[in-house]
Amino acid sequence: MKDEANMYIPTFDDVVAAHERIKPYIHRTPVLTSSYFNDLVGAELIFKCENFQKAGAFKVRGASNAVFGLSDEQARNGVATHSSGNHALSLSFAAGRRGIPCHVVMPRTAPQAKKDAVRGYGGIITECEPSTTSREETFAKVQAETGAEFVHPYNDPRVIAGQGTCSREFMEQTGGVDIMVAPIGGGGMISGTCLTLSNIAPETKIIAAEPEQADDAYRSFNAGHIIADDAPNTVADGLKVPLKELTWHFVSNHVTDILTASEEEIIAAMKLTWQRMKIVMEASCAVPLAVILKNKEKFAGKRVGVIITGGNVDLDTLPWIK
Amino acid sequence: MKDEANMYIPTFDDVVAAHERIKPYIHRTPVLTSSYFNDLVGAELIFKCENFQKAGAFKVRGASNAVFGLSDEQARNGVATHSSGNHALSLSFAAGRRGIPCHVVMPRTAPQAKKDAVRGYGGIITECEPSTTSREETFAKVQAETGAEFVHPYNDPRVIAGQGTCSREFMEQTGGVDIMVAPIGGGGMISGTCLTLSNIAPETKIIAAEPEQADDAYRSFNAGHIIADDAPNTVADGLKVPLKELTWHFVSNHVTDILTASEEEIIAAMKLTWQRMKIVMEASCAVPLAVILKNKEKFAGKRVGVIITGGNVDLDTLPWIK
Numbered sequence: 001m002k003d004e005a006n007m008y009i010p011t012f013d014d015v016v017a018a019h020e021r022i023k024p025y026i027h028r029t030p031v032l033t034s035s036y037f038n039d040l041v042g043a044e045l046i047f048k049c050e051n052f053q054k055a056g057a058f059k060v061r062g063a064s065n066a067v068f069g070l071s072d073e074q075a076r077n078g079v080a081t082h083s084s085g086n087h088a089l090s091l092s093f094a095a096g097r098r099g100i101p102c103h104v105v106m107p108r109t110a111p112q113a114k115k116d117a118v119r120g121y122g123g124i125i126t127e128c129e130p131s132t133t134s135r136e137e138t139f140a141k142v143q144a145e146t147g148a149e150f151v152h153p154y155n156d157p158r159v160i161a162g163q164g165t166c167s168r169e170f171m172e173q174t175g176g177v178d179i180m181v182a183p184i185g186g187g188g189m190i191s192g193t194c195l196t197l198s199n200i201a202p203e204t205k206i207i208a209a210e211p212e213q214a215d216d217a218y219r220s221f222n223a224g225h226i227i228a229d230d231a232p233n234t235v236a237d238g239l240k241v242p243l244k245e246l247t248w249h250f251v252s253n254h255v256t257d258i259l260t261a262s263e264e265e266i267i268a269a270m271k272l273t274w275q276r277m278k279i280v281m282e283a284s285c286a287v288p289l290a291v292i293l294k295n296k297e298k299f300a301g302k303r304v305g306v307i308i309t310g311g312n313v314d315l316d317t318l319p320w321i322k
Numbered sequence: 323m324k325d326e327a328n329m330y331i332p333t334f335d336d337v338v339a340a341h342e343r344i345k346p347y348i349h350r351t352p353v354l355t356s357s358y359f360n361d362l363v364g365a366e367l368i369f370k371c372e373n374f375q376k377a378g379a380f381k382v383r384g385a386s387n388a389v390f391g392l393s394d395e396q397a398r399n400g401v402a403t404h405s406s407g408n409h410a411l412s413l414s415f416a417a418g419r420r421g422i423p424c425h426v427v428m429p430r431t432a433p434q435a436k437k438d439a440v441r442g443y444g445g446i447i448t449e450c451e452p453s454t455t456s457r458e459e460t461f462a463k464v465q466a467e468t469g470a471e472f473v474h475p476y477n478d479p480r481v482i483a484g485q486g487t488c489s490r491e492f493m494e495q496t497g498g499v500d501i502m503v504a505p506i507g508g509g510g511m512i513s514g515t516c517l518t519l520s521n522i523a524p525e526t527k528i529i530a531a532e533p534e535q536a537d538d539a540y541r542s543f544n545a546g547h548i549i550a551d552d553a554p555n556t557v558a559d560g561l562k563v564p565l566k567e568l569t570w571h572f573v574s575n576h577v578t579d580i581l582t583a584s585e586e587e588i589i590a591a592m593k594l595t596w597q598r599m600k601i602v603m604e605a606s607c608a609v610p611l612a613v614i615l616k617n618k619e620k621f622a623g624k625r626v627g628v629i630i631t632g633g634n635v636d637l638d639t640l641p642w643i644k
Binding site for chain 1: 352354373374378593596597599600601602603633637638640642643
């Protein structure tokens with residue numbers, strides 16, 4: 001990773017530029033409402049459905065911005081990342097659209113379905129052992145051999161500016177809300193949300209939703225500095241990673257509150273959304289609805305945006321079916 | 323059932339009137355496309371998503387047209403039907419919106435989830451034994467006691483005119499297709515589709531999709547008269563019922579072809595749609611996609627409409643999870 005890229009804090013101009021750059025490669029995803037959930041909460045909920053996004057998740061916004069923002073010279077050797085989730089899929093998809101290689105370092109223990117999906121988008125997988133040391137060593141080796149440009153899953157200004165296009169679209173589609181709720185893991189989506197809304201809708205409260213069992217952002221927020229968990233375990237597997245310096249910048253400056261939900265609450269909210277809204281979404285995306293259902297009094301009477309971040313679910317192992 | 327109502331063949335004027343009548347009570351459901359499925363079939367597929375409809379299925383169109391078309395005098399004693407599926411839900415929903423009772427005769431063996439859902443919309447359930455004799459006797463008794471207006475799930479001109487509004491919306495949204503594919507069970511949706519398209523897009527081919535294991539419409543179509551199965555068994559549980567005289571009229575006059583799919587093909591198409599389109603839909607709605615995937619050569623290069631009829635799925639027992 002280039003340190004100088006890491007230090008740059010993206011601006012709203014970067015979001016606008018990102019939006020122009022990535023428009024040909026992403027969906028302008030729909031917003032949905034549900035009278036059932038409105039009645040249940042006593043609020044007006046508006047769901048931004050990034051589960052319908054290309055490659056199945058909002059992460060294609062940041063990944064596309066990084067890939068298509070490279071000069072031909074920079075792009076020549078392709079891009080590289082370490083991820084076993086939606087960023088690996090999204091970066092492979094974006095690189096494929098540009099016609100450059102995408103190298104992905106993944107633990108050999110990652111589910112076969114995830115490996116197949118990355119390969120389905122053209123990603124080149126190098127397996128490592130399931131440890132931080134092995135991942136870092138393997139990644140350094142891959143980068144040295146290929147000269148590929150590193151695109152971090154979230155601690156990268158290009159990625160954060162790309163994720164910020166989601167809230168920009170949402171504002172165009174809805175005219176704005178009182179409160180915006182998004183899940184928080186590494187903080188890429190919430191940082192993009194902060195970046196956009198603090199510029200074009202500064203009165204909007206931004207609430208981050210986190211699993212109780214991976215509440216490092218909650219504890220960081222309250223402590224005033226980053227606390228990284230060792231190995232959190234939650235059904236919301238997209239939210240296990242810790243904040244990093246860039247995302248901490250946005251979280252500490254612009255997030256109004258962080259609310260948490262238990263595993264049972266997350267699974268119940270996930271199932272209820274499938275049942276009532278007829279959409280397939282990941283457990284990670286159910287965390288916002290879980291915290292809303294748990295804290296109705298904070299949302300009652302308000303217009304509330306909810307970002308549904310992705311829909312890449314293993315349909316063979318649903319968390320409510322034992 | 324009133325015989326005279328049964329003999330009336332609805333016209334496109336009835337569809338237009340139905341559309342005006344029910345607009346306040348239904349969603350104008352979105353149409354979705356999928357580049358994945360387009361590539362897979364080599365066609366342009368446009369999905370009309372009635373799984374997002376009020377009460378979770380297209381059947382609310384016909385039910386609402388029947389309920390809101392009643393005079394105050396006719397409506398006074400409410401409506402009644404026998405169904406353990408989406409028609410029971412939809413009629414209960416529509417009656418609730420009008421503020422009149424809805425009596426539903428259901429076998430006592432119907433899943434508790436279905437009974438709960440009907441009651442959730444305000445339906446009043448009378449249980450019968452799981453036999454045709456018991457159902458008919460129980461229904462006659464309920465009707466005699468309540469004086470409620472019978473609304474048949476599909477063999478009713480008001481219901482067929484209501485279902486015809488779906489294709490009318492689809493035409494407004496898309497400008498038309500070469501082929502329209504819809505599932506066939508009792509034939510209510512396909513009859514409404516025939517009624518509308520034969521009037522406003524008579525060049526459109528209409529293909530009905532049916533489970534191999536409940537292929538009474540396929541055999542009727544080839545024989546030239548109604549053949550009713552005794553007790554078909556299929557995962558597509560909305561499609562077990564036979565054609566009746568009114569729906570046979572439309573099927574025999576306007577359907578281009580009936581194609582069938584096996585249980586395995588239906589389940590695979592259902593799972594693939596959830597995976598790729600991130601939408602929850604019933605097995606019955608997967609039959610059109612299953613026949614398209616099985617007969618790609620019939621659809622290649624064409625613009626094809628696919629009606630996704632409903633999304634009321636028991637999430638605890640998915641057919642691909644044993």
